[in-house]
Amino acid sequence: MSTDNHAHGAHTAHVAHHFKTADQQYSSGKEGIWLFMLTEILMFGAIFVGYFYYHNQYPEMFAEGAKSLDWKMGFVNTLVLIFSSFTMAISISFIQKNQQKKAVLALATTILCAAIFMVIKYFEYQHKFHLGLYPGKFLDAAKVGAEHANLGLYFGFYYTMTGLHGIHVMIGIGLITWCLLRTVRGDFHSQYWIPVEGVGLFWHIVDLIWIFLFPLLYLVG
Amino acid sequence: MAQNNDNNANVLHPHITPMATYFKVALALFGLTFLTVFAHQFHHQMGSWAAPVAFLIALIKASLVILWFMHLKDDTKMNRFIFAIGFVFLALLFGICAIDFATRVPEFSPL
Numbered sequence: 001m002s003t004d005n006h007a008h009g010a011h012t013a014h015v016a017h018h019f020k021t022a023d024q025q026y027s028s029g030k031e032g033i034w035l036f037m038l039t040e041i042l043m044f045g046a047i048f049v050g051y052f053y054y055h056n057q058y059p060e061m062f063a064e065g066a067k068s069l070d071w072k073m074g075f076v077n078t079l080v081l082i083f084s085s086f087t088m089a090i091s092i093s094f095i096q097k098n099q100q101k102k103a104v105l106a107l108a109t110t111i112l113c114a115a116i117f118m119v120i121k122y123f124e125y126q127h128k129f130h131l132g133l134y135p136g137k138f139l140d141a142a143k144v145g146a147e148h149a150n151l152g153l154y155f156g157f158y159y160t161m162t163g164l165h166g167i168h169v170m171i172g173i174g175l176i177t178w179c180l181l182r183t184v185r186g187d188f189h190s191q192y193w194i195p196v197e198g199v200g201l202f203w204h205i206v207d208l209i210w211i212f213l214f215p216l217l218y219l220v221g
Numbered sequence: 222m223a224q225n226n227d228n229n230a231n232v233l234h235p236h237i238t239p240m241a242t243y244f245k246v247a248l249a250l251f252g253l254t255f256l257t258v259f260a261h262q263f264h265h266q267m268g269s270w271a272a273p274v275a276f277l278i279a280l281i282k283a284s285l286v287i288l289w290f291m292h293l294k295d296d297t298k299m300n301r302f303i304f305a306i307g308f309v310f311l312a313l314l315f316g317i318c319a320i321d322f323a324t325r326v327p328e329f330s331p332l
Contacts, residue, residue, distance in 0.1 A: 013233045022233040027297050034300045038307040045311040049318050056322055071258070078254050086247040089238075089290045096237045191233050204291045211282045215275035219261045 011098070011189040022191070029194040033201045040202075044209050047164070051157050051216065064147055065154030066217065068133060070124070074218035077120050078210060084113030085207040088176070088200050091183075095193045100183055103196075107180040110203070114173045121166055128155075135159045161213055168206045175199045236295045246289045253282045 013022035055062045091106035132140030139152035179196045182188060188196055257278045264271035288294040293301055 013231055015231050021230040026233055030296070031300055031303065034303045038303055041307040042310060045314060049314055053318060053322060075254070075258055079251065082247065082250045082254065085286060085290055086243060089243050090240060093238060093240055093243065096235055201291055204286050208283050208286050211286070212276070212279050215257055215279050219257065220272040220275050
């Protein structure tokens with residue numbers, strides 16, 4: 001049994017017949033994911049525009065809403081997500097060097113961080129529900145003691161933005177688990193790892209959106 | 222094996238980012254997150270500059286993630302173009318909405 005140091009003997013790129021080279025196959029796959037990322041940026045972008053628009057219209061009401069958020073929770077979640085992005089990135093590096101065991105460990109850490117993020121999110125939501133801070137017309141204005149009758153609008157944005165982001169985190173957990181299982185099975189190596197690269201790009205976009213959501217919701221308000 | 226892999230269509234030639242680069246980028250991201258929270262302690266003094274400062278730091282963090290974690294620095298021209306197009310349309314969306322907001326005349330319904 002030879003190691004993979006000299007030739008790419010045991011590991012081949014398996015170039016599909018409609019591609020000229022392995023490099024072309026790889027960059028085509030990546031290009032598709034980038035096009036998908038484009039739609040993600042624009043989807044969240046539209047919600048950000050909505051937030052800025054209503055924030056300009058009702059600045060005091062948005063300030064009142066932002067006061068009820070605990071920035072420490074958002075801060076810890078930011079650190080957790082950045083660390084998970086780091087472990088996702090190094091997992092690809094390990095696969096490129098045929099260090100699959102280390103890659104599995106890095107992917108497992110990524111899933112763990114994503115789970116921690118969702119648990120913190122769960123406690124945040126739970127606390128908000130307890131206080132009666134529901135979105136839109138469901139907001140319990142009397143229980144909250146809201147200064148602004150339309151405070152529910154702020155929480156409409158809060159739940160939409162963090163909720164849509166949370167759904168992405170959960171989808172990410174599923175996709176990274178799929179990558180982890182396939183890495184364990186030995187599907188990925190120095191010549192083939194496009195699925196991990198694609199899921200990685202998706203996961204970094206999830207991190208990227210949170211990088212903007214954290215100051216927007218928790219700090220600036 | 223004397224075969225030259227550079228000319229072999231069946232061999233992938235990946236760009237491998239050194240592990241040290243990932244460590245440095247992660248450290249910078251952690252540092253900038255702390256800076257965001259630190260800068261926020263002075264948001265009363267900064268006044269209306271608090272939000273632009275927070276978003277500027279977020280933008281730097283986002284650039285680090287995009288260039289190194291998402292490998293756009295070493296990616297194909299086409300992928301960089303696709304990504305840039307996304308931000309062109311985002312700027313269009315923000316710009317037109319900003320114009321609308323700046324030029325809108327407030328009217329109050331008599332009802």
